[in-house]
Amino acid sequence: MREITLSKAVNEAIAEEMRRDPTVFLIGEDVAEAGTPFKVLAGLVEEFGTKRVIDTPISEPGFTGMAVGAALTGSRPIVDLMFGDFIFLIMDQLCNQAAKACYMSGGKLNVPLVLRTNLGATRRSAAQHSQSLHALVAHIPGLKVAMPSSAYEAKGLMKTAIRDNNPVVIFEDKLMYQDKAPVPEEEYLIPFGKANIKREGTDITLIGTSSMVQVAEKAAALLEKDGISAEVIDPRTIVPLDEETILASVRKTSRAIVIDEGHQSYGVTGEIASRISEKAFYHLDAPVLRMGAMDVPVPFSPALEDLTVPTPEAVAERARQSVRGELFDAA
Amino acid sequence: MAAKAAAKKGTAPKGNAEDYLRMYRQMVRIRAFEDNANQLYLSAKMPGLTHMYSGQEAVAVGICEALTDDDKITSTHRGHGHCVAKGADFKAMFCELLGKEEGYCRGKGGSMHIADQSHGNLGANAIVGGSMGIATGAALSAQLRGTDEVTVCFFGDGATAQGLWYEVMNMAALWKLPVIYACENNGYSEYTKTEEIAAGSLTARAEAFGIEAHKVDGQDVLAVNELTQKLVARARKGEGPFFIELDTYRYHGHHVGDINREYYRAKDEESEWKSTRDPILNFGKWLTEQGVVSEDDLVAINDEIRADAEAAVAYAEAARYPDASEVDMHVYVDSPELDAALSKQSA
Numbered sequence: 001m002r003e004i005t006l007s008k009a010v011n012e013a014i015a016e017e018m019r020r021d022p023t024v025f026l027i028g029e030d031v032a033e034a035g036t037p038f039k040v041l042a043g044l045v046e047e048f049g050t051k052r053v054i055d056t057p058i059s060e061p062g063f064t065g066m067a068v069g070a071a072l073t074g075s076r077p078i079v080d081l082m083f084g085d086f087i088f089l090i091m092d093q094l095c096n097q098a099a100k101a102c103y104m105s106g107g108k109l110n111v112p113l114v115l116r117t118n119l120g121a122t123r124r125s126a127a128q129h130s131q132s133l134h135a136l137v138a139h140i141p142g143l144k145v146a147m148p149s150s151a152y153e154a155k156g157l158m159k160t161a162i163r164d165n166n167p168v169v170i171f172e173d174k175l176m177y178q179d180k181a182p183v184p185e186e187e188y189l190i191p192f193g194k195a196n197i198k199r200e201g202t203d204i205t206l207i208g209t210s211s212m213v214q215v216a217e218k219a220a221a222l223l224e225k226d227g228i229s230a231e232v233i234d235p236r237t238i239v240p241l242d243e244e245t246i247l248a249s250v251r252k253t254s255r256a257i258v259i260d261e262g263h264q265s266y267g268v269t270g271e272i273a274s275r276i277s278e279k280a281f282y283h284l285d286a287p288v289l290r291m292g293a294m295d296v297p298v299p300f301s302p303a304l305e306d307l308t309v310p311t312p313e314a315v316a317e318r319a320r321q322s323v324r325g326e327l328f329d330a331a
Numbered sequence: 332m333a334a335k336a337a338a339k340k341g342t343a344p345k346g347n348a349e350d351y352l353r354m355y356r357q358m359v360r361i362r363a364f365e366d367n368a369n370q371l372y373l374s375a376k377m378p379g380l381t382h383m384y385s386g387q388e389a390v391a392v393g394i395c396e397a398l399t400d401d402d403k404i405t406s407t408h409r410g411h412g413h414c415v416a417k418g419a420d421f422k423a424m425f426c427e428l429l430g431k432e433e434g435y436c437r438g439k440g441g442s443m444h445i446a447d448q449s450h451g452n453l454g455a456n457a458i459v460g461g462s463m464g465i466a467t468g469a470a471l472s473a474q475l476r477g478t479d480e481v482t483v484c485f486f487g488d489g490a491t492a493q494g495l496w497y498e499v500m501n502m503a504a505l506w507k508l509p510v511i512y513a514c515e516n517n518g519y520s521e522y523t524k525t526e527e528i529a530a531g532s533l534t535a536r537a538e539a540f541g542i543e544a545h546k547v548d549g550q551d552v553l554a555v556n557e558l559t560q561k562l563v564a565r566a567r568k569g570e571g572p573f574f575i576e577l578d579t580y581r582y583h584g585h586h587v588g589d590i591n592r593e594y595y596r597a598k599d600e601e602s603e604w605k606s607t608r609d610p611i612l613n614f615g616k617w618l619t620e621q622g623v624v625s626e627d628d629l630v631a632i633n634d635e636i637r638a639d640a641e642a643a644v645a646y647a648e649a650a651r652y653p654d655a656s657e658v659d660m661h662v663y664v665d666s667p668e669l670d671a672a673l674s675k676q677s678a
Contacts, residue, residue, distance in 0.1 A: 025475060051475060057505075062498025065464015069482075070472035072453050072465065073403060096458050097465060104444040105454060106437030107661035141662050163669040191673050 001182040007040045009151035009183055010116070010172065013158035014041070014078060016187065018048055021076060024162055025052040027063050028080025036080060038118075038177050060086050064093040064115070071113040072101060076162060081117035084171060085131045098167040099142030113167045116158070118174040119261060120211060121298045121309050130298035130305075132210075132261040134171045135268045138239050144168040144192060145239040149213035151181035153236055156190030164192070173211040173261075193240035197249070201231035204255040204319050207246055207272055209235060212259040218312035219319060226316075228323050238268055246272065247280050254285040255322045259310050264292030286322040291315060348623045352632075354396055354552050355618060358388040358611045359633055361412045363640040364421065368411065368428060368442070372587040376648065378430055381442040384412030386582035389610035390515050391416035393555025394483055397563050403451045403469045403482040405462035408443045409581075410455030413485055419447035421640055425647035432653040439653075439661065453482075460486060460493030463512075467499040470510035470572070479567040481509045483559075489520030491533055497540075503572040504540040510572045511562055512537065515549060517581040522595050537574030549577030550610045580604040 004012070018024045026044065028036075032055040035042030045053040056063040060081065067077035081087065087094070094115065101109045119132035138145045144166055148154035154172060161168040198213060199220055208216035213234040220230035231249050235242055250256045256276050258269040269290035276288045294308040321327055365385045371377035384391070387409075395404065395416035406413040414424060419435065427434025427445050434440070435447050443457040453469060456462040466484030473480040490496065491514060503510050520528045534544035547558050555577060562573045582605060584592045615629050624632075 023476070057498070057501055059498035059501065061495050062464055062467075062502060065461075065495060066468030066471055066499060066502065069405075069453070069465035069468025069470075070475070071468075073469045073472040073480075074476055075472040077468075092458055092461060093464055097456075097461060101454060102664050103661045104436060104440045105446065105448055105661075106435070106439045107664060108436070108448040109454065110664040144663070160669065160673075163666060163672065165666040165669070166663045189669070189673055189676055 001184060003180040004151055004183050005178050005180050006148070006151040006154045006172065007038060007177040009155035010040050010158055011042065011044065013155045014162070015044060015047065017159055017162040018044070018052065021162075023074060024076045024078065025054065026078045026080060027054040027056060027067055029056055029058055029082050031055060031080045037082065038174065040177060041080070060089040061093055064090040065097065067113050068093055068098045068101070068111055071098070071111040071167075072109055076112045078114045078116060078162065081115055083129050084117045084119045084133050085128050087117065087133050087136065094137065094143070094167070094169070095140045099140045102166070103142060110165050111167045112165045114158070114161045115167070115169045117169065117171060119171045120173040120175045121261065121293065122305055123175055124300065124302060124305065126300040127297035132171070132293060134169070134238065135262045135266070137169050138268065142167065143239065144237060146170045146192065146237045147210040147235070148172060149208070149210055149234045149236070150176075151179065151183050153190060153234070155183055156188050157236060160189045160192060163189070171210060176211055190236065192237040193242050194236065195242035195245040196234045196236055197231065197245065198234050199230070199232040201229040201253065203229045203253055203323050204257065205231045205233060205246070205249040205253045206257050206259060206315065206319065207233045207235065208259040209238060209268060210261060212261055212310060215310055215312050215315060216259055219315035222312060222316040223319055226320060228319060230319060241272070243275055243279070246276065250276050250280045251283040254283055257289040257291055257315060257318055257322065259291045259315055261293050261309055263295050264290055265295050267292050286325065286327050289318055289322065289327075291318065350396070351618060351623055354392050354556065355611070355614055355629075356632060356636065357392045357396070357416055358552060358614065359636045360421075360640075361388045361391065361415045362611060363636045364411055364415055364424065367425070367640045367644050369583070369587055371428065371644065377428055379441055380586045380588055381411075381428070382409040382586045383581070383583035384409050386604065386609075387515055387517060387549065387579045388412055389552035389555055389614070390513070390549045390577045390579055391485070393552045394513055394559045396556050397559035398451070398481065398483065400450050401478070401480050402563070403453050403466070403480060405453050405466040405469070405482070405484050406446060406455035407462070407485055407487060407490070408455065408457045408459070409487065410445055411442070414445050414447060414452060414455065417447065417452045418450035419452070421643035422646050423447070425643045426650050429647050429650070430652060431647055431650040433650050437653055437657065437661070460490035460495050462486070463490070463493070463496050463499050467503050467508060467510050470503065470508035471506065473509055474506070479509070481511065481563050481566045481571070483511045483513050485513050485515065487520070488514060488516040488518070488525045488529065488533070490514075491536065492520070492528055497536075500537060500540045500542060500572070504542050507569055508572050509566040509569070511559070511566060512572065512574045514574070514576045515579050516576055517579045519581060519585070519596065521585045522589070522592070524595065533576050534574065542572055542574050544574040544576070546576045546578065549579030550608045550613065552610055552614050580608065
């Protein structure tokens with residue numbers, strides 16, 4: 001199978017859906033000729049023109065609100081939010097407007113909108129261009145949240161998001177845009193709420209999101225050398241969350257670590273860990289562990305920034321402690 | 332049938348008695364709705380609170396009578412008037428106010444989110460200024476879809492202090508969007524005089540973006556309607572956006588519980604507006620002077636509408652609450668085409 005970059009996968013997904021459905025359009029800062037700073041959308045304006053690939057002023061709440069209005073009236077906008085950190089700017093439009101229109105109208109209105117944005121530290125971009133803020137929107141009922149872990153997921157989840165009749169937020173890891181993965185030539189969709197078992201194992205379950213799936217896979221390879229068999233699960237979407245696949249795995253392995261790049265406190269790791277503790281408690285042989293980003297603003301210096309995110313080595317070390325029964329201090 | 336009739340009303344010739352009477356009736360309907368809503372609140376039959384539109388009727392009616400059912404509006408926390416004027420029915424509105432199953436939003440929206448979506452009302456918004464992006468985006472969508480639909484964004488003077496407005500006016504002007512920003516300046520931003528929260532002039536703010544701005548007496552339904560008809564016709568031809576500042580007055584407090592308000596607004600000022608600038612009294616007087624109707628006709632119209640409203644209140648009081656099973660319905664809507672594509676793929 002051919003291999004393409006995550007950037008190309010996103011571009012293909014959007015182009016295919018824009019060809020299929022004339023109501024789909026793109027809106028955001030420098031999405032047209034510039035194709036975004038990451039060049040993910042390069043070439044789309046040439047094919048679809050400036051009416052459907054719309055460059056906006058630097059007005060995130062304005063163009064997000066406009067996308068909500070367009071989605072309420074027969075269009076299917078894809079909003080490009082250049083950095084995930086800017087989500088704080090659009091919270092009212094996303095969380096008070098897009099997320100609630102369907103419910104507040106008793107199901108008579110709906111908002112088929114995709115917000116594509118990014119997450120991920122270690123790009124030396126400091127505290128306002130490096131955050132992973134997906135937990136903030138996952139907290140709000142009415143939004144769906146997808147977290148592609150490779151080019152394959154990026155394409156399939158984007159196509160599904162565009163066809164979903166609800167507002168969907170997709171967080172791409174900005175460090176993965178040039179990462180290649182096998183992606184079929186033929187069309188495919190990836191259903192929301194269906195986790196992918198990336199690697200089967202028997203001793204411990206590692207649940208990772210976005211680029212933390214790669215971290216979990218690398219940790220599993222390290223653990224294999226120690227004779228520890230780790231199962232790696234990628235939920236693909238955190239809203240809806242495929243609880244069953246996660247619980248079935250933990251019931252089998254009896255141990256789990258949840259790895260996510262959002263801040264550890266009040267985050268995705270805590271949510272998934274508590275669901276495991278509530279629903280698979282009697283199958284557990286060790287406390288469920290959370291490994292999120294440190295609870296500090298992302299520092300600029302590489303010497304500091306690299307300390308803030310989970311690494312394969314750190315995950316493997318926690319997994320060894322779990323399997324060896326060394327976690328009684330935490331329990 | 333209803334849509335066809337409505338599609339005509341925006342282009343009816345000036346001086347048409349039928350149009351005048353419909354506008355009169357619609358204003359009376361809003362007043363009757365609000366008087367009953369206020370009573371429901373005062374008698375503790377209505378959950379929560381509400382914001383009365385009384386006094387501002389000529390704004391909603393003058394504007395909405397210039398629109399078709401395909402044209403869109405966005406409304407505000409003070410939204411009952413817009414809802415009635417855009418074609419809503421009393422029963423479903425009172426049911427919504429009381430949180431009943433037959434409400435326009437199945438009781439999930441209440442007063443602050445009330446909307447008859449089937450007549451192009453995109454919702455009442457309880458975030459001040461929160462719908463300015465939605466209205467502008469509806470206009471963008473109309474342009475992209477190649478329709479001649481126009482969107483009217485209703486908001487109050489208080490909302491002009493929100494930054495969102497300046498972002499979307501900029502884009503609306505850049506892209507000549509068919510949107511009309513209708514600012515109902517009722518003199519008060521909640522409990523504060525507008526002059527204390529607004530520097531400079533409001534029309535100048537729109538003009539700064541190259542947007543044609545108008546000021547009109549918001550108590551004169553014909554003046555509002557005439558101006559709006561002209562602007563709607565021009566917006567359909569791609570000459571938008573436009574801004575209208577409508578000078579009007581809020582008879583009640585910020586909300587129904589805001590009763591002792593002398594600390595920010597004099598009683599004399601209120602009675603002055605009510606006795607000299609009431610949009611319904613003045614228009615009714617004009618209609619009789621013009622010989623369109625007699626005073627007895629007006630009394631009969633008022634009585635009929637009051638009786639309708641009271642019957643709708645009784646209906647809503649007796650109506651059922653939504654079943655408990657509805658509490659987690661409508662968080663998401665189904666995506667049948669997507670589901671079909673997914674099941675075809677897995678087959």
